[in-house]
Amino acid sequence: MSGKLYLVGLGPGDAAHLTPAAAAAIADSGQLVGYRFYIEQVAGDVSDQVIHAMELGQELERAALAVDIAYAGHTVSVVSSGDAGIYGMAGPVFRVLTDRGWDGIAPAVETVPGVSALQSAAALLGSPLMQDFCAISLSDLLTPWEQIVRRLQAAAAGDFVAALYNPRSRRRIRHLDEARRIFLEHRPASTPVGIVRHAYRPEQAVTIADLGGLDDPALGVDMFTTVVIGNTNTYVHQGRMVTPRGYEAKQ
Amino acid sequence: MSGKLYLVGLGPGDAAHLTPAAAAAIADSGQLVGYRFYIEQVAGDVSDQVIHAMELGQELERAALAVDIAYAGHTVSVVSSGDAGIYGMAGPVFRVLTDRGWDGIAPAVETVPGVSALQSAAALLGSPLMQDFCAISLSDLLTPWEQIVRRLQAAAAGDFVAALYNPRSRRRIRHLDEARRIFLEHRPASTPVGIVRHAYRPEQAVTIADLGGLDDPALGVDMFTTVVIGNTNTYVHQGRMVTPRGYEAKQ
Structure with a gap:
């Protein structure tokens, strides 16, 4: 009997x-792997299903558990907030599948895309x-900080709109300041920056600041925040952050 | 009476x-602006609603029409495939709103995010x-080609995974070859490239090639294609394109 794994x-x-x-x-899944709070918040009653709860930092262990469940012939969903393929659980699961010599067929693996944090942030901010644009995670748990700096420099020099994931944690407090400094080498301090916390949740907070003031505690x-740094044409109109599609449209 | 405009x-x-x-x-909308085919394909029967069909290149005219409808007190949805905020209709609408001196309140404007082409492509390819990563449109209708080249160079140098929108049209046939050339300056010819046409539609086609062979007609x-160029760590396992989350995980 062949199992199935949904991402x-x-x-x-x-x-x-x-x-x-x-x-x-x-x-469709008899078993679920993920954060119980998120699953119940969006999917309602899942009490008939076995939930394998996750804690932060357990991604590889949970991915391995889910792969075990699928190899045993069961149907299992590994759930991520946002999109599983963007800084989500698709990465750890495909790594485990590769390590196990997965044949590409059994268990069946299907990714179901979802609205990612950068899109939620953008929708609430206007049309940034x-x-x-690019997405850059400031977390150096898995990526060397020098590599992240190289990406920030490339994004700033290329005039990309930049969505920053994991911009700050209790342990990682100076990375965002460094990102701000790099972008200030290429864009004016007045460049709009959108700051969205807990998009589409009860605690939602949306703020538009500017690059110069991004170091304000x-x-x-x-x-839980996504930071969106505008390009050199981005402007603010009545509380909305707008990046013109065409370069002729600078306001 | 105050209207409402959904993106x-x-x-x-x-x-x-x-x-x-x-x-x-x-x-909720009495009137819809967009491509009738797409709307009916996903939303089912909308025959009770007034549909203002769009043709390619009419984005600003359709945006202006929708803004007129909303200012007249009606509720209107401007629909885009993918995400309205990513190369979609959010840009033209906010540009028209800015030009009209919109007060930020009436008509009410709400963006509803959707699964974008890069996410659909990624879900079908594996976990690229x-x-x-960054998204770059190769269309030079609104952006000077020199600016696009600058972005391609920055993305390639920064080792971003790159999702290319509008990679080729009848008129624009050499831009993808130029993008390939730029990436080859920074990545080996064996770098995996995912090519997804008509994701999640009956005509869907998913191919994994490599950077060296990307010029193959x-x-x-x-x-209708999204092209996803891997970074220097991306690999292919059993027909799936996988970018490791951590840099220690190179296969």
């Missing part, structure tokens, strides 16, 4: 942004991503 | 990936976006 993106964290495909994958940037 | 992302083009929030926005890259 499911829950979206930002409310049921209105959970796709039917993601809901169906969860309903309407030109070429009062902005409350933390690990 | 709705339909996702890739099947109902399974349309969020409930997007479906609700469409149902698990490290920092048989790959069929066109305007």
